[in-house]
Amino acid sequence: MRELSLNVMDVVQNSISADAKLIAIEVREDIPGDRLSITVRDDGKGMSEEQVLQVTDPFYTTRTTRSVGLGVPLFKMEAEMTGGSFEIESKTGAGTCLTAVFRASSVDMVPLGDINAVILLLVTCNPELDFLFTRTRFGDEEHRFSLDTRELKEILGADVPLNSPEVVQWVTEFLKENTDQLLGKENEK
């Protein structure tokens, strides 16, 4: 994929297919440590020990339309190419947690890309699900912001779904402002 944010979009689709109700996406940049890590955690139906071993095989998939499943293997390859790591923890009935770590300065690093567009699309196109997006940047200090759709829903109530135009606008601006601030803070130093 051209951007890691597209890999995130891809693996979150797996969480959705696994009937997850809450999906937590965390992006953490560790500048002095030269690491970018992405964690996707869901409360879906999870995988058996055997499936966890198979899921990184490109020829393993649960879909019936094709016989390859490239999403997870691609993400793993991209992480390992940079000298990073990739881990999946899962238990049947208890959800799945996937962590991809990248060495940011590697020549093979894939850019993070437009992660806000991905979060916005996930939130607005799956209004019945909940997402917790956290973005952290550790430079001289740690700065972080998060978006929790459960909080938004509590305020908006049942009458206003997350895909209403004004809410979509609000989420777009919220993500942009907070990201600008997160990245801007580093440049000030």
Add this chain to the structure above:
Amino acid sequence: MKSLEELKAIRDKARSSVEMRENTDAETRVLVGMATCGIAAGARPVLTSLVEEVAKRNLKNVMVTQTGCIGICQYEPVVEVVMAGKEKVTYVNMTAEKAVRVVNDHLVNGNVVTEYTIGANKQ
């Protein structure tokens, strides 16, 4: 700075608006293929474009959503339009610009954009 107060204002405005109390069951569903093949082929800008255009045109009975592998990976990005009581229309090789036309011609005016459909593009 964006604040949760603004969300409260959105909620209050919605509650006072008669439109929101109407039946909001989507009569039309627009499904965008979001499997690995679709994402790699460029489905994200298509989805963004659809969501924006539907919001811009204020189409109340339309639900834009993501779907998994449809099985025609070489034609991705794929958009399926399902309207109550009508046959499903499958658009292939979609782009953000084509998506805008589909919203305006098909969703608003009811005219299927035949040249974008799978029937017109089969190899």
